[in-house]
Amino acid sequence: MISRSNAKAADEPLAEINITPLVDVMLVLVVILLVMAPMLTRTLHIDLPKVAAGAPEPRDHAVTVSLDAHGKLAIDDREIAPDQLEPTLRRIATLSDRTVVNLRSDQSQSFGAVANLLAKISHAGIAHVAVVTANAEPRN
Known part of the structure; x- marks a missing residue:
């Protein structure tokens, strides 16, 4: 007991x-939260829906980059070597800062191949990329 002089x-x-x-109870709650937080995060498997999309807007400075099923690259339907893609896109990007790349990729290509292609496009200095897809048939 605390004594007082008076x-x-x-x-x-x-x-x-x-x-x-x-303070002890709060610290225990913080520790429980820190231990449980990693267990609460998990990845979700998402099946993206196919939708009927409208036609893209025509753009003045659009370039189409295509990746076929065999891994061949083309810019505006002209085949190009993979090591020439980035310098060619860099030259195109210097013509206009509003250059848009329309990316067409075969569905059999892996995500890694498409991601590498997106990285090369980004390294070339192009900020706007549109992914071209086929129109899905509307369901009744």
């Missing part, structure tokens, strides 16, 4: 809150 104050009850148990 005898008159000894008759009054001591009204101080001990916050040590409160």
